[in-house]
Amino acid sequence: MRRSRVATAAAVAVAAALVLSGCGRAEDTGTSGAGGGPAAEGKASGEIQVWTAGGHADNLKKLAATWLKENPKASLTVTDVPWDQVITKLQTATAAGKGPDIIMTGADQTATAIGMGAFDPLPDGVYKDSDFYPAAVDSVTGDKKKLYAMPWYVETRFLFYRKDIANQLGLSAPTTWDEMQKMSAAFKARQGGTYGISLPRPTEQPAQVIVPFDAQAGGEMTDGKEWTIDTEEFVSALDYYAGFFQRGEAPIEASTDATFENGGTPMFISGPWMLGIYKDEIDKGTAPAGFTMDSVGYAVAPTGPGGNNNQYIGGGNLGVFSAAKNKEAAWSLVSWMGQVDQQEKWYDLQGELPANKGAAEYAPIQDNPVTSTLMDQMKDTVATPNYPTWSQVSDLISKYSEMVARGKMSAEDAAKEIQAKATSIGFGW
Incomplete structure (x- = not known):
């Protein structure tokens, strides 16, 4: 699920917005076996258009600045969409076969996006699903246990x-x-x-x-x-x-x-x-x-x-649009954003909890009583039924x-x- 605002309490800037999924996770290969994987490291090129939601655009551009230096032939255009318009815009884009390369959806919106054919199945080499919270992986799992997106950040209550x-x-x-x-x-x-x-x-x-x-x-x-x-x-x-x-x-x-x-x-x-x-x-x-x-x-x-x-797990997921023009570069950026270092940097920028379990012990998270409580709760979470x-x-x-x-x-x-x-x-x- 989405959250409505970023929390700032005392010296803390933290963001974090219930339910069992009946569709199991893919086997621990981290892929659905689709082709057209991410571009080789440092070799991504061309413009990547991204739709974020709910006020994530500015900090995404800050985060991606390092990746753009490593991939100098690539460029990035980010447009932020209000949460309540995500599905409508996706429906329009999917029907027209025209849209961005990367689309962010809330954890409770992703199944709808998958069901309308908006996302490509996850190709090889993007991420390993066992590195991420199981309930978060459930939220990006479609029919026949295929993965269609990457969990970006998580939140719970x-x-x-x-x-x-x-x-x-x-x-x-x-x-x-x-x-x-x-x-x-x-x-x-x-x-x-x-x-x-x-x-x-x-x-x-x-x-x-x-x-x-x-x-x-x-x-x-x-x-x-x-x-x-x-x-x-x-x-x-x-x-x-x-x-x-x-x-x-x-x-x-x-x-x-x-x-x-x-x-x-x-x-x-x-x-x-x-x-x-x-x-x-x-x-x-x-x-x-x-x-x-x-x-x-x-x-x-x-x-x-x-x-x-x-408790309920929510958060944001990143998928590549089924009609994207620059899929290899898009998957390269998505994969990079799921790595532990970038997950920690995203917490510093946006205050949102890492979906990659490898970042759970990050000191700024553990040293804060609010986020440490959140991480304790994250160990016991379930996802929205992903249908x-x-x-x-x-x-x-x-x-x-x-x-x-x-x-x-x-x-x-x-x-x-x-x-x-x-x-x-x-x-x-």
Whole structure:
């Protein structure tokens, strides 16, 4: 998934924006066996046109300056596209057979791009998939386990809670589902309490948390052959999610003055960009009295009944357009950007976490408590179901989760309805 902003907290500039993929990764060859691999080192030439998304263009040009010196016959043109226009522009370019050489997509957009034929299969020699986080590799995997892009950066989410309020109540960061529910209840029940937690409401793509809950319960959204939603694990996840609303611990309506900053919703699941938001509010003097960065606690996600604390992995991927004019040079640049040195430099420039596991021990990452927490969570992540029809299935989860949250349908019946409709929709390949 994409993220909306780069976080800057205290002395930290960090960026990092849930769900099991049923399509397995390619074998550990790092390729799909396609021809037309990257140009030889230092031999790339011609103009490379790149579409980035969400404000990545300027820093990409800075990063690529070294590669251009090593490949003096090559040039680079980078255009940034708003996240919400990526798929539309891709559809237009694919239909016309005209577009850039390299295209950046969010982890949750890549399957749609693959499904419309926008990306070439990965050729030999670009990267070794075992060097990258498995869930990130899942996000670039298409039908028949073929790889179609390279994970560029990754991000995940974790638990935020009001540490100061928790301390007053004698509570510490929850480590299990049960502890998170008890903290939510304690937050709501305290003197002056309003709610205990904020979760994506039924109209705000609750799959962002329900699908990780399914993973934490030990479930999978697919088995690689069909959707697997009508399961005990998914029912458990949906019940857990809906329970917070049914008990009045989470606001189900949009109109509320309760916020994390004023203590109305003292817990939520999100990414570290939220720290930047809070720091901005504090620096500008718009934060509620008494709210400081010391009020903010964060920890990896609590463990579910399945024995894991898997969280959603998002990020950005780089693919080569199927109608690109300069594919060899494009793959050469993509391959270079996936190397450990460049992944570390990208963190320095953009604050985004490396997709290449070899850069995980980079000192600026490990020495920072925020990013070290992120890297701990990165060890336990799952990817968005990488199928072109995922957005339709996600919409079904939104529709039926609302019925469960409002007590109009049982989680068991909702799971059966979602399963039937998802089966009818299929995967979309």
